[in-house]
Amino acid sequence: MAKRLIPSLNRILIEKIVAPSKTSTGILLPETSSKLNSGKVVAVGPGIRDKEGKLIPVAVKEGDTVLLPEYGGTQVKLGDKDYHLYRDDDILGTLHD
Known part of the structure; x- marks a missing residue:
């Protein structure tokens, strides 16, 4: 059975975006490459x-891509996926294309 977490109060459940360590052609990328958190x-x-x-509603909505602080948040494991819980005022901003 899949679990679903509904955050309480002004908390936000985030799935972190992990930059790929390889290009599509198989070239390894160094860990020091610039990446956004x-x-x-x-x-x-x-x-x-x-x-x-x-x-006072939360400032972001489901599906938004957000910029996160370098440290903070609470790690949560649901099934085989890792998520992080942040408070609304910890979110630094939203990212748009």
């Missing part, structure tokens, strides 16, 4: 409430 949003929580009780 980015990920794809898999699930978002409903948001958090302010002092007046108004819901």
Whole structure:
């Protein structure tokens, strides 16, 4: 049975994007090549409430590609996949083509 995690409050479930270590022709790429610490949003929580009780929704949506801080997040393993949980205010921005 596949598990699905719905984050609570203002948390976001991210699947990190791992840069390939080989090109399509089989050339090995060095680990020092420039790479962004980015990920794809898999699930978002409903948001958090302010002092007046108004819901402040999460700033990103499922499917967004986001820029992540170098450190932080909580690693979560679901089935054979690794994910990370971040708070909404930890996300540095969204990436667009």
